[in-house]
Amino acid sequence: MTAVEANISRSMPTRVWRRIARYLTLELFLGIVSIGTIAVLWEFANPLGIPVLSNLPPLSEIVRTSQQLLTSDLYWDGWLLSIRRITSGFLLAQLIGVPIGLLMALHRASFEAAFPIVEILRPIPPVAWIPISILFWPTRELSVIFIVFLGAFWIVLLNTIGGASNVDPNYRRAALSLGSTPRDMFWRIILPATIPSIVTGMAVGMGIAWEMVVAAEMVAGRTGLGYLLWQSLEINAIAQCIICMISIGIAGFLSSEIIRLFGSFVAPWQRMH
Amino acid sequence: MAQVIAPVPTAEIALRSTAPWIIRARRLLRSSRPYYAALGLCMFFGAWFLLVDVFKVWRFRELPGLVPSVKEWLSPDPVYGVSIFTAEYYSHIWASVYRVYSAFISATILGIAIGVLMGWSRVFRGLTFPILEMLRPIPILAWIPLAILLVPGREAPIIGLTFLAAFFVTILNTLLGVRSIDEVYFRAARSLGFSNTAILFHVIVPGALPYIFIGLQIAMGACWFSLVAAEIVSGQAGLGYKVWETYYYVQYETMVIIMATLGLLGYLSSALVRFVGKRLMRWRVRLLAGV
Amino acid sequence: MNGAVAAGALSIRHAGKVYDPEGLNVVALDGVSFDIRSAEFCVVVGPSGCGKTTLLNSIAGFDQLTFGEIYLDGAVLARPNKPPLPGADRIVVFQQGALFPWKTVLWNVSCGPIQQGKANRAAAERQARNLLSRVGLKGIENQYPGSLSGGTKRRVEIVRALMNEPKILLLDEPFRALDALTKSVVQEFLLELYDEIPKTIFFITHDIEEAIFLGDRVVVMTTRPGRVLRTIDVGIDRPRDYRVLTSERFLKLEREVRESIHDEARKAFEAGERELA
């Protein structure tokens, strides 16, 4: 208990205070202070002449433009389209990445054959694939989804391989001794033990998927949050730019929260510490 | 391999005196890895060649062929002026490498400094962590328009973006690393009379190093990802810009060369970070058995 | 090294520790008092949760007392809520080991005097090499702790502590993680060092056999809230070796302590199991 908390709690010796004090930690107090000062500095940046913040429109203007934007259909269509692209690209990456990852982890020959190819293709930034994707896929939509797919695919593949090949040998040996058939070993031992790494791969993959949707819509898309962001760049609307950025940030945050919830549902034993 | 293995007396369990890399090489050759790897690569390039160059299956006919691309890459006087013999190729490489490494190194230094500060003082962490957590979910590429509108010049926005990609990751992993150091090492250091700076250099930084290098690996990958996007939008030179320019002017073979080069540079950069990590963290070498 | 100044007399007066004074009022240490003469090997033994670690940390400066005082050589060391600063006069050998894994053995052993400015690097390293070879640990100076066995790591850490010529050596169940055979070897190593370099030692453990084998005086503590149940003068002459373990006096003492502590430990265990159920 730090000094600050100690004297706060000593002044109100009731049990109720114990529960409040748990939330009123030092971090909460400092967090409010720091975010508050930045908001104030941002709002009055121009009169105060603060270097970076003064080039940005004041906070109030951003809030005003956001009200207009939130009511426009373009904005919400953007959300729907981006989410549709993300889900299809992301789900495809899991449906293909996890099985291949498990195969490569459990079958040595396929790992030794496929891994060099992974080592060649993975370092190529997915954004660099956009031209090839546009050439190859018949429609713009498919080319954007392919880029999102690439962003999430490598991560979940490597995490699955890592998870499945590092299963604690004592689990495998115990299961073998208890008389498990190869099918039992896979479904009851290897797969459950790998689930936590797969979920980590999905969470990181989702973050990169959102990066890729922004880039792909920037270049190839005609719609979506990413495209809206580029349009505001063209017409020099900084306020709209910032709102789109924040919206994408919120979307990214929400989707990784969904993955985390999915993870705690699929691997309940993880959080039971 | 049913050799008779003579029991070696315990006193001198000596490793054969041959150099370790020879041992690794001979072990590798005896294992099945190189042969399957060769098989895998043949299948990949074979498929590319058959699908695109030979049978032009379905949509593959739109793509650049394997043979023309390799020919262009290796020819002393390439059709579109970019091959391993032309200066232009290396100028683009240098432009990209310069941007990535200047951004990466500055992000590493600043990131580690701030990460250590956040790990060390609870007040500083209280002030800075919320801001970091708010900015982190925003995809790096979403910063591009703001960078272009606000940051003057041509090089600065690109390097700034690549810096951001590495900066957040490094801070977070350094913070994670500092928090992972067992309290017992701080107590031991204090009772042995270490000053604060001594604790910083001899306990905090080395202790956090393993996490820091996990962060640096991710950061290097993120740098190359963001560099290409930034160069496509606002670059004049650099591999990312060149990818888009060759697509625009229908020079598809050169586009494949640039993509392959990006892949190679990405791989070499990560390998470099791993190598530096191994050197700095020799103490993590597995036990005597020399794993 | 032998002319260590004859200091390190410790006296603990009604030391007490209450956790979370506002809420649940958990009394960890309930007025513990005993003295340790200079250069005496004192062992505190008791079940888990009897506050022996709190006592050790209060001496070392990592924890603070709620009431009572601790004096070192007559001067006040710790007062309620005013813990002493950790220092080289009270070096702790921790339970899970605290050799810096990222530094070589030589660096670890010689860093104390260097960081305190008592010696320059060359002198400290020479002294470290000399001490290491004297205790039979020659040849591992340039290795990293990660590549040493459990027993060797413990011995290096004890050498690192002694390099600083502390007034008191504090040992917090240092051999708990070792298997029994390695433990007996390292225990004997500590005894040999103690015979050669007399030093006040404050050793805590839950292993009765270890307490009697090592200590001149054994302080037996009750389970929570920690109180001194009884103090025993072992009275087995030194140097001691493993044959002592099966001597008549040793077995009598062990039976004595085991009975007085057995029901204490069962109470602590049941409390522990209940918390989990």
Added chain:
Amino acid sequence: MSPIELTKERGVVLSNVAKTFGDEFDLIPVIHDCSFKIEDGQFTILIGPSGCGKTTLINLIAGYERPTSGRISCDGEEVRGPTRDRLVLFQETSLFPWMSVLQNVMYGPVVQGRKKSAQSEAVELLSKVGLQDFRDKYPNQLSGGMQRRAELARTLINKPRILLMDEPFRGLDAMTRQLMQEYLLKLFEGSRQTILFVTTEIDEAILLGDSLVLLSSAPTSVRECIRVDLPRPRSASMLTTQRYAQLKSKVLAILYQEALQSFASGSRAAADMIEAFELRHQAGEP
């Protein structure tokens, strides 16, 4: 090597077993030449200095590893691979963290096709080990002692011919360890289940064991076999009897030399090498 006639009598027989790890580049002999017998219905103890290859012996008997030379037979047939006749309790818990305690215990019967009776057997065994209220909890919600008891239940439900235990109580605190020892004694004296128990604690070895197999330091061979003629049922009070003290000093004298020998052989002590190798090998290096 003369073809050793495989004795038909019950129990496990090791004859001139040797095991060497690594390939021809870095050869580490872990077990030099081990021959001993684990009689049926007996509580046999394997005891030796740390890093002397005890874990490797367990793996060889369980069938996870093949001996480099020599032969291991169980009830006359040669040991080929892991079976439910020879089940292992590892040093660290190997309860499947993703299954509840009940599912863990039922795993054996379920995969062996006895689904129907599995649940009732498991519930009955769990109440015998005192974990009936924890059946739906996950392993990481249990204390060290409880995890060990759950693992014992998971093993005993398959009625193994021999129970192999690799320092199972090492991580437990003194009190829990004592209670687990008493519990294991009650279990053994009730069912005469054949047990091979690896430990480095001499008190534990003498309290529990009928016969002690003393191992040398690395590479391991059998130094001596000692019979423990303390009466059954055993109790902790026997720890301070005179007969016990004689046994202990005899065992201590032999093993103390071995522990010293593994320390004395220079900085690259063989024990460090073996301990490191076993850690690496246990981590399942292919």
